[in-house]
Amino acid sequence: ATPTALMVGTGRGAKMGILIKNGEVLEDVNDVKTVVFDKTGTITKGKPEVTDIVGNNEQVLKIASALEESSEHPLATAILEKAKQSKVEKSAVNNFQAIEGKGVSATINGQNAFVGNDKLLHDVDITKDMKYQMIKLQNEAKTVVFVGLNDQIIGLIAIQDAPKETSKEAIATLKARGLRTVMLTGDNKRVAQAIAQEVGIDDVIADVLPGDKADHVEALQKSGKVAFVGDGINDAPALTMADVGIAMGSGTDIAIESGGIVLMKNDLRDVAKALELSRKTFNRIK
Ligand code: ADP
Numbered sequence: 275a276t277p278t279a280l281m282v283g284t285g286r287g288a289k290m291g292i293l294i295k296n297g298e299v300l301e302d303v304n305d306v307k308t309v310v311f312d313k314t315g316t317i318t319k320g321k322p323e324v325t326d327i328v329g330n331n332e333q334v335l336k337i338a339s340a341l342e343e344s345s346e347h348p349l350a351t352a353i354l355e356k357a358k359q360s361k362v363e364k365s366a367v368n369n370f371q372a373i374e375g376k377g378v379s380a381t382i383n384g385q386n387a388f389v390g391n392d393k394l395l396h397d398v399d400i401t402k403d404m405k406y407q408m409i410k411l412q413n414e415a416k417t418v419v420f421v422g423l424n425d426q427i428i429g430l431i432a433i434q435d436a437p438k439e440t441s442k443e444a445i446a447t448l449k450a451r452g453l454r455t456v457m458l459t460g461d462n463k464r465v466a467q468a469i470a471q472e473v474g475i476d477d478v479i480a481d482v483l484p485g486d487k488a489d490h491v492e493a494l495q496k497s498g499k500v501a502f503v504g505d506g507i508n509d510a511p512a513l514t515m516a517d518v519g520i521a522m523g524s525g526t527d528i529a530i531e532s533g534g535i536v537l538m539k540n541d542l543r544d545v546a547k548a549l550e551l552s553r554k555t556f557n558r559i560k
């Protein structure tokens with residue numbers, strides 16, 4: 275092995291904004307068959323915006339923003355921004371609870387309130403019209419959350435997070451090299467498929483709970499080596515499990531720590547460049 279080749283390779287990468295943190299990942303790069311992507315903040319910009327509100331807009335925003343005040347989820351940031359723009363006053367909340375992969379709940383004026391996806395709805399009825407609106411918005415690649423008060427749904431909020439400008443080209447390059455591309459997300463299947471179609475991703479695994487991402491990577495490893503690209507706290511176990519973990523430089527600290535490669539420019543076109551650079555560097559070391 276020649277450490278010089280490794281240094282040259284990592285030095286060249288660093289100039290391109292591709293940090294190869296350890297030489298170990300290089301060994302696996304040649305055999306990668308599948309590249310798995312997180313959705314939010316990886317394929318998309320990670321800057322979601324509220325686009326539609328169904329129901330009494332003021333009441334829906336008032337309840338939702340009160341609940342999201344204590345959440346750090348990107349969806350919460352979008353809802354709080356909309357409430358601020360609309361100058362909605364927030365209610366006081368008690369007993370705040372974040373329910374991983376599902377949403378948030380709290381007590382407002384002694385009433386149970388929640389914001390989140392359908393995994394949060396148990397004995398709550400959805401009207402036909404709400405369901406129709408939900409499907410329509412999801413097909414437009416918008417994430418839909420329900421706003422509930424006392425076992426009743428009072429409205430829907432649709433939130434859009436557009437793909438990064440370069441994601442489509444990045445996926446096309448990887449596919450042209452014979453790699454299978456997969457999206458792995460906690461978001462709803464309809465939304466995930468709409469975005470996958472926009473950027474040309476082959477397969478979608480949606481509605482994945484945060485704790486289950488690594489298990490899905492492990493299952494995909496049955497058909498060859500896997501590279502995983504992600505940015506979130508919930509991506510850290512999958513980044514560790516993958517043969518090649520690639521973290522976004524804009525990601526959370528724990529994601530960056532868990533990745534063997536870090537993309538400082540947050541541009542998915544650098545995935546193909548990182549794989550190519552690692553391959554060349556490894557072949558020189560060998
Ligand atoms: P990902 O980061 O892969 O998009 P998460 O596991 O963070 O997914 O969230 C999955 C889903 O859980 C979201 O799409 C949303 O429906 C729901 N959810 C999670 N946190 C919140 C929140 N604070 N407010 C509303 N919905 C939420």
Ligand code: MG
Pocket residue numbers: 312313314315316504505506
């Ligand atoms: Mg993410």
